[in-house]
Amino acid sequence: MWKAVAAILLLCGALITALTPDSVLGQTAYLTCFVGMTAAAWAAALRPAAGGRTPWILIAAAVTSWLGGDVTWGILQLTHAETDVGVQDLFWLAGYPLLAAALLSIVRRRGPGRGRAALQDGLTLTTAATVAAWQLFIAPNLDGDALAVFVGALYPVGDLVLLAAVLYLVLSPGRTGMAGKLLVTGIGLMLFLDTGITLVAADWAAESVDRLNGALLLANGLVVAPLLLRDRDLLVRPAQAEVAGLHPARLVFLGLALLTAPIMAVVQGAAPARERFLLLLATVTTVALCLARFTGAVREQVRAQQSLIHLAGHDSLTGLANRRALSERLANRRALSERPANRRGLGERPAFGHDGLVLLYIDLDGFKAVNDEHGHAAGDAVLVEVARRIRGQVRSSDLCARLGGDEFAVLGEGLSSVEAERIEYALREPIVVDGAVVHVGASVGMASTAECIDGDDLLSRADHAMFTVKRARRSTTVARPEKPYSLI
Numbered sequence: 001m002w003k004a005v006a007a008i009l010l011l012c013g014a015l016i017t018a019l020t021p022d023s024v025l026g027q028t029a030y031l032t033c034f035v036g037m038t039a040a041a042w043a044a045a046l047r048p049a050a051g052g053r054t055p056w057i058l059i060a061a062a063v064t065s066w067l068g069g070d071v072t073w074g075i076l077q078l079t080h081a082e083t084d085v086g087v088q089d090l091f092w093l094a095g096y097p098l099l100a101a102a103l104l105s106i107v108r109r110r111g112p113g114r115g116r117a118a119l120q121d122g123l124t125l126t127t128a129a130t131v132a133a134w135q136l137f138i139a140p141n142l143d144g145d146a147l148a149v150f151v152g153a154l155y156p157v158g159d160l161v162l163l164a165a166v167l168y169l170v171l172s173p174g175r176t177g178m179a180g181k182l183l184v185t186g187i188g189l190m191l192f193l194d195t196g197i198t199l200v201a202a203d204w205a206a207e208s209v210d211r212l213n214g215a216l217l218l219a220n221g222l223v224v225a226p227l228l229l230r231d232r233d234l235l236v237r238p239a240q241a242e243v244a245g246l247h248p249a250r251l252v253f254l255g256l257a258l259l260t261a262p263i264m265a266v267v268q269g270a271a272p273a274r275e276r277f278l279l280l281l282a283t284v285t286t287v288a289l290c291l292a293r294f295t296g297a298v299r300e301q302v303r304a305q306q307s308l309i310h311l312a313g314h315d316s317l318t319g320l321a322n323r324r325a326l327s328e329r330l331a332n333r334r335a336l337s338e339r340p341a342n343r344r345g346l347g348e349r350p351a352f353g354h355d356g357l358v359l360l361y362i363d364l365d366g367f368k369a370v371n372d373e374h375g376h377a378a379g380d381a382v383l384v385e386v387a388r389r390i391r392g393q394v395r396s397s398d399l400c401a402r403l404g405g406d407e408f409a410v411l412g413e414g415l416s417s418v419e420a421e422r423i424e425y426a427l428r429e430p431i432v433v434d435g436a437v438v439h440v441g442a443s444v445g446m447a448s449t450a451e452c453i454d455g456d457d458l459l460s461r462a463d464h465a466m467f468t469v470k471r472a473r474r475s476t477t478v479a480r481p482e483k484p485y486s487l488i
Contacts, residue, residue: 003228006040009033010221018214027074033217034067037224044227051109051236056227058102063220065095085151093151096158099187099223100165109236110174121254122167128257130160135264137198159194162187177234179226186222193219251295258287317380318387321401326409329399330455357449358415361462362390362423363470364406365441370433378433382440385431393422409462420444443470 013033020026041063045056069091076082107118133156142149166187169180176184193215200209226232262283266276313325321329364386371379383406390408391400398412410419427442445466452458 006036007221010037010218014214014217014221016214017217018211021210021213030213030217031070031074034070034220037221038063038067041224041227044224049236050233055102055105055109055236056232058098058105059223059227062095062098062102063224065091065098066220069095084145084148089151089154093154093158096162100161103162103165103169103183103187106236107168107172110172110238118168118171118173121171122164125167125253125257126160126164128260129163131261131264133157133160135268155194156198159191163191166191174237175234177231179229179232179235182222182225182229183235186219186225189215189219189222251291255287255291258291259284262287315387315402318384318402320387320391320408321399323401323403326399326401326403326411327455329411330449330458356414358412359447359449359458359462360410360415360420360423361445361447361459361466362408362410363443363466364408364427365443365470365473367406367440370438370440374433374436374438378436378438381433382431382438386427386440389426389429390423393426394419409459415446417446420446443467443473445469 010033013029016029017026017033021030038060041056041060045053045060047053047056049056069088072086072088072091073082076086076088137156138153141152166184169176170184193212197209197212226235263280266280266283269276269279271279313321313328315322367379367382370382383402386406386408387400387402390410394400394410394412394415398410398415401409401411403409410423412419424442424444427440430437430439432438443466445462445464445468447458447461447465449458452461
């Protein structure tokens with residue numbers, strides 16, 4: 001509720017600032033909202049955070065620096081001591097590297113050692129933006145007082161630094177969630193307003209330019225908003241390794257970056273307009289063809305990498321996950337569920353799962369006879385059909401794996417004897433292979449992560465339970481033991 005109230009107050013303050021920027025009411029609304037969001041930013045930044053508080057503290061520091069510049073400028077105006085270059089510029093300029101450092105800190109936590117491609121693409125786009133900034137903002141203003149020219153040039157440089165950092169975040173692997181969307185939107189609006197103010201400042205009246213402070217207030221509010229969200233830690237959560245593809249939007253941006261310098265050179269050239277147009281057309285065509293070839297090569301590489309990753313984690317015959325993939329899933333579960341040793345009771349058996357994760361260990365009965373009587377090709381066909389039937393008896397979220405030979409496994413939340421019986425009944429049905437009808441059965445053992453030390457212990461216990469079932473069937477004339485699915 002309080003977040004909704006804060007958002008409404010921010011919108012009202014931005015509207016009042018835009019309508020009456022030079023009035024006492026407008027300036028009071030602006031500073032009150034800015035001070036309030038800065039205080040909220042620090043309160044949220046100092047909260048304990050799973051990924052550390054550094055990124056959030058840097059964001060709060062950046063907003064505080066910009067507030068310091070506004071307060072300093074207001075004091076100088078009241079005392080009629082304002083100058084073109086002053087202490088306020090130190091505060092305003094300091095906010096850019098602070099916010100950029102926050103974004104870099106977020107990226108390092110999201111994908112340590114895996115942001116090279118994002119960094120390269122971000123630098124490519126930033127270089128193109130630097131060329132445009134030089135031509136539009138810096139070069140036309142080189143005449144004048146040296147200090148004023150230098151400080152004036154630092155603002156576009158600050159925008160470029162911030163642009164590089166936000167592109168690095170956007171192009172880096174991992175999910176951003178609502179926190180990331182708000183942060184990127186706020187910085188994007190801020191960069192847009194900085195550019196717009198620079199372009200129109202010379203032609204607009206001072207009061208008209210000051211109306212844009214309302215939009216700047218909203219931009220700062222969007223930058224602060226992620227700190228207040230409950231799921232903000234999603235933004236700094238390490239991303240899973242994946243094969244980096246080439247999104248169409250990324251390709252368009254890279255194409256525009258490549259064309260920036262040639263287009264400016266052609267537009268500002270001294271050749272006749274017709275020749276410049278033809279040269280521009282040839283340049284655009286050449287870049288498009290190069291990007292098309294580059295895209296084809298990248299997609300071929302991605303497909304090859306995805307194929308290798310799939311083969312590394314899947315059984316080539318049945319398409320199910322293999323033992324390696326199952327072991328990795330269990331290892332990840334242990335990392336997520338591990339508890340400090342000093343929180344276990346004396347003599348208590350350590351567990352690596354407390355969420356009802358269960359492993360079904362499945363061993364086929366009578367499969368050797370299929371290979372002996374019908375050949376290995378028929379045996380392979382039976383294994384493929386067995387894999388299909390196992391998948392059909394469990395949920396899509398459950399992990400089905402072939403451990404090797406005629407042994408299979410299913411790992412999932414809350415699995416019970418019901419699923420074990422369904423699998424057993426499904427595998428009892430006859431299988432037709434090349435016109436011949438063959439019969440196999442299955443013995444199913446179960447074990448739970450809540451009673452195991454690690455993945456190896458889980459597999460061992462489920463395997464032991466499976467052999468208990470198999471021995472019970474061999475030692476009795478009853479078709480099925482009375483309680484074959486007891487957890488070990």
